[in-house]
Amino acid sequence: MSHTPSDPAPAGTPDADPELHSALRLLRACGAEDMDHPGGTLLAHLLRVRQRLAVWEARPALQLAGLCHAFYGTDGFAQALLPLERRPELAEAIGAEAEAIVHFYGACDRKVSYRELGTYRNRFTGRTRDATPREQRDLAELTAANELDIALADEEFRLRHGADLLELFTRMRPALSPAAWRETAKVLGDTA
Template identity: 65%
Template sequence: MSDHVVAWLRELGAREIAHPGGTLLTHLERVEALLGSWGARPALRRAGLCHAFYGTDGFPTALLPLARRAELAAVIGDEAEEIVYAYAACDRAASYPTLACEEAAYRDRFTGRVDSPARGSGGTWRSCPRPTNSTSRGSIPPSVTHGEPNSAPCSSG
């Protein structure tokens, strides 16, 4: 499946789109390889390979419009597509400062909806990747990440 997805990424122009550290395609392949080296499940690896399909808050270039979500889901599966959407939709300025809070607030930049993974609201909260430069599994090179979460204190209500 990965070869099919990479061929589609090439068709959509990812090989020609500049991205820090090379091209968008190179970045996406590095992310998939990194997730694989960590033993990530197949759906998460496919999501890593496709995480920029709808653009992101830090990289606005989209390969597909949101109206074509069903096409991506048909290629990579529903779970992987939901992860891609959650990553693309994350409003970083609104969401990152709250990630360490008991009731983190995730804001969808496409819909404006704000919700909390702590409330078990369904959706893809458990899947929304959080960029970081250090993890228990080792260091993530800057070419894979897109910045650091802000370190604002949690509000007490």
């Protein structure tokens, strides 16, 4: 039996887990399936980001965070699927660790945090602090998976922003997995 990319895998397969099913239900309930995004819908984009992280062998919590990374909006995608007051709802659906990654990613002030990976500024609170090594790795990996998906879905975006993204990911390279760096260099290498 086959399944479409927007549906969870059949029971008994490695992708059949309750958090994935809960995340997909919540994403659909919040309208991700109906929102336009480069490469189709927001839900299709989120599924591709999760799949890319799985190919890179990211831990399950980071894969779920990749699937759900737009729930609170981001510094580059303002439309939130849930308000911050509903964080417990997302945590219940995907687990506390994955939700914390989603919040960290969504709250990231990119102008400050991308300049120096160890420094993190929360765009919701305005507070700045040091990011832990794990937070730096999660932010770098999720950012790469997200931006590479957009670059592959939208040639104009890749041509316009590819060189800047390659520069960003070169700075982030110590925090990227080897698989993430290889794909980054492959997708963005000809834009520099």
